[in-house]
Every structure is written in C-alpha cells, then in structure tokens.
Amino acid sequence: xxxxxxxxxxxxxxxxxxxxxxxxxxxxxxxxxxxxxxxxxxxxxxxxxxxxxxxxxxxxxxxxxxxxxxxxxxxxxxxxxxxxxxxxxxxxxxxxxxxxxxxxxxxxxxxxxxxxxxxxxxxxxxxxxxxxxxxxxxxxxxxxxxxxxxxxxxxxxxxxxxxxxxxxxxxxxxxxxxxxxxxxxxxxxxxxxxxxxxxxxxxxxxxxxxxxxxxxxxxxxxxxxxxxxxxxxxxxxxxxxxxxxxxxxxxxxxxxxxxxxxxxxxxxxxxxxxxxxxxxxxxxxxxxxxxxxxxxxxxxxxxxxxxxxxxxxxxxxxxxxxxxxxxxxxxxxxxxxxxxxxxxxxxxxxxxxxxxxxxxxxxxxxxxxxxxxxxxxxxxxxxxxxxxxxxxxxxxxxxxxxxxxxxxxxxxxxxxxxxxxxxxxxxxxxxxxxxxxxxxxxxxxxxxxxxxxxxxxxxxxxxxxxxxxxxxxxxxxxxxxxxxxxxxxxxxxxxxxxxxxxxxxxxxxxxxxxxxxxxxxxxxxxxxxxxxxxxxxxxx
Numbered sequence: 001x002x003x004x005x006x007x008x009x010x011x012x013x014x015x016x017x018x019x020x021x022x023x024x025x026x027x028x029x030x031x032x033x034x035x036x037x038x039x040x041x042x043x044x045x046x047x048x049x050x051x052x053x054x055x056x057x058x059x060x061x062x063x064x065x066x067x068x069x070x071x072x073x074x075x076x077x078x079x080x081x082x083x084x085x086x087x088x089x090x091x092x093x094x095x096x097x098x099x100x101x102x103x104x105x106x107x108x109x110x111x112x113x114x115x116x117x118x119x120x121x122x123x124x125x126x127x128x129x130x131x132x133x134x135x136x137x138x139x140x141x142x143x144x145x146x147x148x149x150x151x152x153x154x155x156x157x158x159x160x161x162x163x164x165x166x167x168x169x170x171x172x173x174x175x176x177x178x179x180x181x182x183x184x185x186x187x188x189x190x191x192x193x194x195x196x197x198x199x200x201x202x203x204x205x206x207x208x209x210x211x212x213x214x215x216x217x218x219x220x221x222x223x224x225x226x227x228x229x230x231x232x233x234x235x236x237x238x239x240x241x242x243x244x245x246x247x248x249x250x251x252x253x254x255x256x257x258x259x260x261x262x263x264x265x266x267x268x269x270x271x272x273x274x275x276x277x278x279x280x281x282x283x284x285x286x287x288x289x290x291x292x293x294x295x296x297x298x299x300x301x302x303x304x305x306x307x308x309x310x311x312x313x314x315x316x317x318x319x320x321x322x323x324x325x326x327x328x329x330x331x332x333x334x335x336x337x338x339x340x341x342x343x344x345x346x347x348x349x350x351x352x353x354x355x356x357x358x359x360x361x362x363x364x365x366x367x368x369x370x371x372x373x374x375x376x377x378x379x380x381x382x383x384x385x386x387x388x389x390x391x392x393x394x395x396x397x398x399x400x401x402x403x404x405x406x407x408x409x410x411x412x413x414x415x416x417x418x419x420x421x422x423x424x425x426x427x428x429x430x431x432x433x434x435x436x437x438x439x440x441x442x443x444x445x446x447x448x449x450x451x452x453x454x455x456x457x458x459x460x461x462x463x464x465x466x467x468x469x470x471x472x473x474x475x476x477x478x479x480x481x482x483x484x485x486x487x488x489x490x491x492x493x494x495x496x497x498x499x500x501x502x503x504x505x506x507x508x509x510x511x512x513x514x515x516x517x518x519x520x521x522x523x524x525x526x527x528x529x530x531x532x533x534x535x536x537x538x539x540x
Contacts, residue, residue, distance in 0.1 A: 036163070038212035039154045044167055045205045046110055046147040048174040049198050050140055053082070055175055056182025058312055059331045060191040062320040062479070064129070067191065071475035073246050074126040076442050079313060080242055080435055081130050085137030086144065087431035088235040091283040091424050094145035095226055098218035102149045107209055109143030112136075114202035121195035145424070153216045172342045179331030186327035227283040233272035234283075238435060240265025245439035249446045250475060284425055285418075294413035294422060296527025297361075297406060301426055302433040303520035304365050304402065307372060307513035309434025310441035311395075315375070318506050319388075321478035322380060322499045333388060340396035341403070349404040357405040357412070361524035364402030369517030371395025376510035380499050398517070409528060437516075444512055445505035450474050452501035460493050462486060470494060478502040 057079070065075045097105040116139055119132035155163045185193040244262035251258050276282040289295045312334075319330040351360045374391030407423070414422045453474065457467060466483045473480040482494045 035212055035214065036155065036159075038208055039150060040163060040166055042106075042205050042208045042213050043147040043151045044170045045201050045208075046106065046143055047167070047171055048178075049110070049113060049201050049205075050144050051171055051174045052178040052182070052194075052197060052201075053136070053140070055178040055334075056194045056197070056331070059179050059182050059316050059327055060186055060194045061313075062317055063186045063191040063327060065476070065479055068126045068129070070126040071250070072442060072446065072477050073250055073475060074130070076246050076313075076438055077130045078126070078133055080246065080438055082133040082137035082140070083431055083435040083438075084238050084242060085134060085235065086140045087428055087435055088238050089138060089141035089231055090145060090428045090431065091421075092226060092228070092231045093141040093143075094149060094424055095224075095283065096142065097146050097149045099226070101215050101217050102146060102153055103209055103213050103215045105142050106146030106150055107206060109139045109141070109146050110202050110205050110209075112139030113143050114198055115139075117195040117198040117202075121192040150213065150216075154214070168345075172338065176335055176338045176342075179334060180328065181331075183326065183328035183331030224281040227275075227279055227281060229275050230272060230279065230283045233268045233275060236268035237265050237272055238432060240268060242435060242439045245436070245443060249443055284428075285421065288414055288418065288422055288425065291413045293409060293528050296523050297409040297413060298426055298429050299527065300361060300365065300520045300523040301406065301429050303516045303523060304368065304433075305430040306433040306437035307368070307516035307520070308399070310437035310509060311372060311375065311513050312434075313438045314441065314445060314506060314509055317478060318502070322502050322506075323378075329384075333384060334392065336389060337392045337396040337399075340393060341400045344397070344400040345404065348400050348402075351401065352405050352408045357409040358524060358528045360401050360405040361409065361528060362521050364398050364400075364405070365517045365520035365524070366398070367401060368395055368398025369514040369521065371398055372510050372513040372517055376507040376514075379503065380496075441509045441512060444508050445502075446475070446477070447505070448508045449477055449501045449505035452504035453497060456497035456500055457494070460490060460497065462490065462494070466490075470498075477505070 061075050061078065064070070064078070065072075068074075070078075093105070093109070113136055116132050116136035120129055120136065123129035123132055151163060151167060152160065181197065182194045185191075185197070240261045240263070242265075244258050244265060247261070248255070248258045253259075273286070276284050276286050289298070315334075316330050319325040319333055320327065325333065348360065371391050371394035374394055375388065377391070378387035406426075410422050410426045411419045453470075457470065462470070463486065466486045469483050470480060478498055480498050482491045482498075484491065486494065
C-alpha cells in the first residue's frame with residue numbers, strides 16, 4: 001500500500017500517531033479470516049471507551065462541579081489525574097503486552113477501566129472521584145496501547161490498512177456520538193451515567209476477546225528489561241509540575257507544598273532524561289531526537305495539542321455556565337469539528353503526497369490558531385451559528401490539515417524498525433501536552449477572572465458581607481452562587497459580572513492557545529527538513 005494511503009486513515013479527536021503505532025507493529029501470526037471481524041470488534045469497542053472518556057467526560061464537568069460543589073482545581077484534577085497516569089505509563093503499558101500477552105494485558109486494562117468507571121459513577125465526593133480517575137488512567141495505559149497492539153499483531157501487512165480504516169471510521173462515529181450521548185444522559189439522568197456508559201462496552205469486549213481473540217506475544221521482548229525507573233520518574237515529573245501549577249492558584253507560589261512539588265517535578269524530569277540516556281532499553285530512546293525532523297514533529301505536537309487540550313477542557317464551561325447551553329447542546333456544538341476532520345481526512349493525506357509533510361504542517365497549525373482566535377471573540381448571547389460555529393469550522397480545518405502529515409513525519413523521520421516506538425512517543429507527548437496545558441491555562445483563566453470580577457464588583461456596591469461571600473467562591477469561576485440576600489436586581493448584576501469575568505479569562509486562554517498554535521507552525525517551518533525524512537516514508 002503506497003502513496004500515503006495508510007496515512008489517509010480517518011483522523012478523529014484523539015492522540016496523533018495511533019495509526020502509526022499499529023502500522024509499525026509486527027504481526028505475530030495473522031489470525032484466520034473468520035476471526036478478523038471479532039478482533040476488530042474488540043479493539044473498536046475497547047478504543048471507544050477511551051474515546052468516549054476523552055469527549056463526554058469534559059461535557060460532564062460543569063454538572064459534576066455543581067453537584068459535588070467542587071472548585072475549578074478539583075475539576076481540573078478529575079481530568080488531570082487520568083491524563084497523568086495515561087501519559088506517563090502509556091509506553092510501559094505497550095511493552096507489557098509484548099511480554100505478558102497482548103490479549104491478557106488488554107483485558108486487564110478493560111476490566112480495570114470498567115471497575116474504575118463504576119467507582120467514578122458512585123463517588124460521593126470530589127476526592128473519591130479523583131482517586132477513581134487515577135485508577136482509570138492506570139487501566140487506560142494498559143487498554144489503549146493494548147487495543148493497538150492487538151490490531152497490529154492480528155492482521156498481515158497486506159490487510160492492515162483496511163483494518164485501520166475500519167477501526168478509525170468507527171472511532172470517528174464514537175467521537176461524534178460520545179458527547180451527544182453523554183450530554184443527553186447528563187440532561188435527563190445524571191453525569192454519573194457518563195461513567196456507567198462504559199460497563200456494557202467493557203462486558204462486550206471481555207466476552208468477544210475471551211471467545212474469539214487469539215493471544216500473542218513478542219518473544220524478543222522477554223529479553224529486554226522494562227523501564228520501570230523511567231516510568232516512575234516520568235510520573236513524578238508530570239505529577240509534580242501539574243500539582244505545582246494547579247495548586248499555586250489556591251496556595252500561592254510561595255507555599256512550601258507548591259515549591260516542593262515543582263522541585264520534585266523538575267528534578268524527576270532531569271532524572272528521567274539521565275535514566276533514558278543510560279538505559280539499555282529505554283521507553284523513550286533519546287537518540288531518536290537527533291533527527292531534526294522527529295524533534296520538530298514532537299515539538300509541534302506539544303504546542304498544538306497543548307492548545308487543543310486546554311481549549312477542549314474550558315470550552316464546555318463557557319457553553320454551559322456562561323452561554324446557557326444544555327449539556328446536549330454543548331456536546332453537539334463540537335460535532336462540526338469532528339465531522340470536518342472525518343470528511344477531510346483522505347484529502348489531507350493526499351497533501352503529503354503532493355506537497356510533502358512540511359508545508360501542511362506549517363499551514364495547518366496556523367489555520368488552527370485562527371480558529372482559537374475566533375473562539376475568543378463571542379460575548380454573552382448571540383446565535384451559535386454566528387458565534388462559535390465559524391470558529392469551530394476553522395479549528396477543524398486546521399487540525400484536519402495537520403494530523404495526517406504529522407503521522408507521516410514521525411514515521412518518516414526514523415527507520416522502519418523504530419517507527420513503532422517513535423509513534424508511541426509522539427502519542428505520549430500529545431497527552432502530556434494536554435495535561436500540562438489544562439494546569440497552566442487554568443492559572444491564566446483564574447488570574448484574569450479574579451481581576452475582572454474585582455473590577456466589575458466595584459461598580460455594583462454590594463454590602464461587604466455579600467461581596468466577601470462572592471469572593472470566597474472565586475475558585476468556582478462561573479459556578480459562583482450569588483447570595484439571595486442582595487435582591488434580584490443586584491443578583492442579576494453580579495451574575496453579569498461573573499459571566500463577564502469568566503469571558504475575560506476564557507479569552508486569555510484562547511489567545512494563549514492561538515500563540516501555541518503559531519509556535520507549532522514555526523516549529524514545522526524551522527525544524528522539519530524534507531531531506532531528513534526516510535525514503536518512501538509515506539508507504540510505511
């Protein structure tokens with residue numbers, strides 16, 4: 001299969017290079033034709049659990065914040081602790097499948113994900129929900145690479161492209177339906193059902209896999225050591241930096257816990273680089289970054305997916321808490337983004353064949369940056385079709401132009417034997433970028449919100465006790481409850497002040513995302529040199 005056809009596999013709202021991980025894998029022993037549909041069904045349903053979690057849960061955040069009385073930091077941790085363990089343990093999870101059995105590790109992840117989902121749905125408070133999400137993230141680090149490993153191990157190279165197309169197509173449907181279904185459940189039942197939604201999917205995956213999916217291993221993997229030290233240091237690095245960024249808004253930069261967490265995070269990051277440089281079997285071989293194209297592709301990924309991750313976290317709060325959308329409407333609002341990526345995926349893959357990867361990777365993030373800028377413009381009120389819809393279309397176009405060339409660049413920058421680990425690294429970089437972006441952008445939003453709210457409250461003339469009651473809730477952002485004692489007229493004015501202050505912060509976040517997208521574009525222009533790409537990389 002040549003001419004970039006593999007890279008035309010449908011791009012959806014997920015981490016980049018998933019297709020690259022599958023393509024670079026080695027078929028253990030291609031399964032019989034009669035078994036192939038069952039393998040596809042198991043991997044599609046397993047991946048769908050992760051895709052739903054990545055979209056529907058964000059729509060549920062405003063509802064669970066209100067129900068559990070959580071601050072914005074608490075809600076951030078609901079997303080961040082899951083992303084932390086998934087990003088840090090993703091590469092180790094893939095290695096475990098090669099050693100212990102791909103089906104076994106995959107099913108362990110699915111079962112753990114389902115049990116953690118039950119815990120999430122039953123959690124009585126924000127603390128237990130965060131703990132359950134941590135377990136869910138660890139399970140996802142087994143499930144996500146496990147589904148890709150099963151797909152690559154079960155199909156011959158000749159049939160793998162068709163399998164990836166089917167898997168990606170169903171993934172696109174899941175990505176589109178997930179927020180809508182999640183929003184409907186939130187509006188008509190509870191946010192808790194977003195997590196319970198995983199249970200029937202998990203049960204179907206377990207039954208199909210145990211009955212029809214063959215077990216496979218990589219005998220060569222047993223001869224190499226797992227990079228446990230690297231995984232632990234990566235977790236400590238991401239966790240320490242994330243904790244410091246999130247909690248600094250509440251505790252202050254001078255607090256010993258914040259400074260200690262940041263110190264541990266930075267020291268762990270340095271230790272991680274030392275361990276990876278010296279290890280005989282590193283989970284992230286630093287030698288790959290000697291390729292300027294590979295380093296540039298990952299730098300681009302970091303900036304672009306940081307922008308996207310921060311946007312997708314805060315946008316539902318804007319839709320629901322400020323503009324008054326229902327959860328279903330908020331889920332539907334992003335549907336044009338997913339549909340556009342679906343429709344343009346084949347066309348964007350063709351751009352690589354016609355122009356090479358560099359030009360689309362310069363233009364695509366720049367278009368996405370324009371989309372982020374447009375998202376900063378709407379005020380309170382106005383039709384969705386004249387406010388957010390054009391911005392979401394432009395953002396979708398920019399991402400559609402970027403995804404397929406990004407996969408082609410990552411795989412083309414290294415030899416075929418290293419394409420799997422290169423794709424896995426890029427996948428992990430995208431998830432880590434989103435993790436850090438939600439923490440960092442939260443600081444920007446909260447700072448701008450606090451200043452904007454103080455300025456607006458000065459003109460309302462609230463009684464001192466009522467003003468203190470409002471200011472004590474700043475960490476809830478737009479979910480602030482206005483005291484009824486101030487009267488209806490002042491309540492309305494305070495509500496307007498809260499909404500306006502949130503828009504101040506949201507606009508700051510969107511403009512930050514636009515700058516990050518521009519940095520991604522500049523990274524491609526500066527670092528991705530076509531001559532460095534491996535010959536015939538599009539055919540890999």
